[in-house]
Amino acid sequence: MAESRVANSGAAPRRIPVMEGLFVETGAGPRLVGSRCGGCGTPYFPRAAACHNPDCGGGKMQEALFGPRGTLWSFAVQHYPPPPPVKYDEPFEPYAIGLVDLPEGIRLLARLSGARIDELRAGMPVELVLERLCSDAQSGGEFITWKFRPAAEKENRE
Amino acid sequence: MRKVAVLGVGMHPWGKFEEKSVTQMCREAIAAALADAGLRWRDIEAVAAGSSRFSGGKGWGLNGNDVVEDLGATGIPVYNLSAGCAAGGNAFHIGYSLVAGGHHDVVLVVGGEKMPKGFIQTSGVQEETDPEYLRQICVGMPGPAFWALLCRRRMEEYGTTEEQLAQVAVKAHQNGAHNPRARFRQELTLADVLQSRVVSYPPRLYEICPVSDGAAAAVLCSAQVACKHTNKPVWVGGSAVATARFDDGIPRGLATVVPAGPTLHSEARLAVQRAMESAGVGPRDVDLIELQDNTVYYELAFPEEWGFCEAGEAERLVERGETSPAGKLPINPSGGFLCFGEATTAMGVFQVCELVWQLRGQAGARQVPGAKVGLGQTLGLGGNATAVVLRR
Numbered sequence: 001m002a003e004s005r006v007a008n009s010g011a012a013p014r015r016i017p018v019m020e021g022l023f024v025e026t027g028a029g030p031r032l033v034g035s036r037c038g039g040c041g042t043p044y045f046p047r048a049a050a051c052h053n054p055d056c057g058g059g060k061m062q063e064a065l066f067g068p069r070g071t072l073w074s075f076a077v078q079h080y081p082p083p084p085p086v087k088y089d090e091p092f093e094p095y096a097i098g099l100v101d102l103p104e105g106i107r108l109l110a111r112l113s114g115a116r117i118d119e120l121r122a123g124m125p126v127e128l129v130l131e132r133l134c135s136d137a138q139s140g141g142e143f144i145t146w147k148f149r150p151a152a153e154k155e156n157r158e
Numbered sequence: 159m160r161k162v163a164v165l166g167v168g169m170h171p172w173g174k175f176e177e178k179s180v181t182q183m184c185r186e187a188i189a190a191a192l193a194d195a196g197l198r199w200r201d202i203e204a205v206a207a208g209s210s211r212f213s214g215g216k217g218w219g220l221n222g223n224d225v226v227e228d229l230g231a232t233g234i235p236v237y238n239l240s241a242g243c244a245a246g247g248n249a250f251h252i253g254y255s256l257v258a259g260g261h262h263d264v265v266l267v268v269g270g271e272k273m274p275k276g277f278i279q280t281s282g283v284q285e286e287t288d289p290e291y292l293r294q295i296c297v298g299m300p301g302p303a304f305w306a307l308l309c310r311r312r313m314e315e316y317g318t319t320e321e322q323l324a325q326v327a328v329k330a331h332q333n334g335a336h337n338p339r340a341r342f343r344q345e346l347t348l349a350d351v352l353q354s355r356v357v358s359y360p361p362r363l364y365e366i367c368p369v370s371d372g373a374a375a376a377v378l379c380s381a382q383v384a385c386k387h388t389n390k391p392v393w394v395g396g397s398a399v400a401t402a403r404f405d406d407g408i409p410r411g412l413a414t415v416v417p418a419g420p421t422l423h424s425e426a427r428l429a430v431q432r433a434m435e436s437a438g439v440g441p442r443d444v445d446l447i448e449l450q451d452n453t454v455y456y457e458l459a460f461p462e463e464w465g466f467c468e469a470g471e472a473e474r475l476v477e478r479g480e481t482s483p484a485g486k487l488p489i490n491p492s493g494g495f496l497c498f499g500e501a502t503t504a505m506g507v508f509q510v511c512e513l514v515w516q517l518r519g520q521a522g523a524r525q526v527p528g529a530k531v532g533l534g535q536t537l538g539l540g541g542n543a544t545a546v547v548l549r550r
Contacts, residue, residue, distance in 0.1 A: 018295060018296050019286060019292070019295060019296055022296065034413075042415060043415065044413070045412060045413040046292070046412065046413075052404065053404055054404055073311065073421075074307045074308070074310050074311035074314070075307060075310060076299075076303040076304070076306035076307040076310060076358050076359065077306070077358060077359045078298065078299070078300070078303055078358055079355075079356050079357065079358060079359065080357065080358075082294070082298060082299075082300040083300065085291070085294050085295060086294045086295070086298045086299075086300065087295070087298070088298060095298065097297055097298070097299050097303055097307070098307075099307055099409070101416045102416075105415055105416050106413055106414075106415060106416065107407060107409060107413060107414050107415065107416045107417075108409065108412055108413035108414075109293060109297050109299060109409060109412050109413070110297060111297055111298065121314070122310065122311055122314040122315075123314070133296075133298070145296050145297070146296070
């Protein structure tokens with residue numbers, strides 16, 4: 001799937017998070033890294049240093065992991081190459097961006113993957129993946145970001 | 159609180175003006191507003207200016223101090239208001255408050271912009287703490303994509319068709335054709351709109367406003383001053399500023415909480431509700447609305463969110479021509495942002511100009527018959543919104 005730009009071998013390119021500290025691979029699969037307020041329970045992504053709920057009585061912020069399941073609230077298709085600082089591989093290929101609701105109570109923006117644009121529907125169940133955003137010309141590696149793809153029809157608990 | 163009148167308004171045309179500075183455009187708008195008010199520069203006791211000049215860098219944008227120095231430094235107070243695309247509305251509210259609170263009798267409100275090329279850029283701050291930057295770097299999302307997301311949700315919830323979206327743009331251009339200050343004055347057919355390039359599905363090129371240079375000014379005054387100049391002033395019925403609520407479901411950065419209720423721009427609804435409450439009016443009393451139509455979606459969603467029609471009804475109103483000047487719910491008889499393009503800090507003041515001309519019966523072929531009460535609303539990046547109710 002990922003094209004190798006390393007001249008010397010057929011090894012897969014190095015995966016570099018597009019930004020540090022936003023997601024992690026756990027034993028149970030990928031998760032987004034955020035916070036939850038110990039006082040009112042409000043979830044945050046990315047991490048929050050303090051609670052921003054105006055009705056919160058005060059509570060300690062705890063690290064929270066979110067995912068992998070979600071529901072697609074809506075999505076948009078990016079048809080034209082966006083201006084800097086957005087990065088993409090040439091030649092530009094249209095991609096979908098979604099707003100996903102997670103059962104943990106957080107709603108977040110994410111790239112969408114693993115489906116043709118005409119297959120996407122608001123309300124469809126989706127699952128979190130960590131995938132290539134674009135190549136890193138400097139290192140020959142690839143930038144990784146979080147995306148959501150359509151979830152399997154039936155949930156197979158393993 | 160004293161009664162406040164809008165005594166004069168003036169506008170520089172919207173478009174691209176390579177040779178003119180933002181200060182020059184404002185000077186022309188202010189000259190027109192002063193002439194309309196029958197006052198001189200020396201009569202102005204304070205200036206409230208919409209300013210997009212951010213601290214820490216971006217040089218483009220109006221600075222109220224430049225305007226005062228250009229017209230002649232008289233030592234008057236200058237207030238530069240920053241609220242993204244709502245800055246002009248914020249400036250109006252401050253100007254209004256200064257007169258209403260008895261601090262000054264004559265205040266100038268001004269907004270002007272000389273936009274950089276392309277779609278509106280963000281703060282340009284390349285820092286991980288900047289929510290716009292996170293969207294761009296991690297998700298690859300420029301501004302118009304968010305409108306597309308909202309629009310698609312509406313299509314799935316209410317069955318809005320591409321034709322209905324396009325009809326909003328057609329109506330806008332029918333109005334713009336009758337507005338000599340509009341940038342885009344050609345009428346468009348439904349086919350023209352539907353054949354325009356898709357920017358971020360669903361919105362197409364003609365369904366999203368571009369950026370423009372422009373400037374507008376308004377002279378506000380006390381009742382005592384107004385009555386010396388006119389026996390039928392345009393009054394400020396209500397004015398309000400609001401910011402977004404924590405739980406409205408619209409992420410301003412990467413994420414927000416899943417809302418308990420509907421997803422909507424709470425800042426816009428709050429500002430509109432407060433302004434209408436101050437004015438003592440309900441939706442039935444409002445004869446026309448100038449709302450922020452960065453994209454056609456807002457002309458459908460906002461009237462519903464503000465109680466002007468039932469949820470899902472807006473498309474039918476557009477199709478039946480009810481949002482045209484002669485209809486039951488005239489929206490953006492000026493031609494709106496779609497026909498002017500957005501000159502960020504000037505938009506709130508541009509709306510006041512149109513409301514005043516409409517209420518005075520000076521709107522020519524785009525006149526809303528018998529207009530007595532008008533509502534204006536702006537929405538700015540960062541969860542800012544303003545609203546004003548004018549009446550005559």
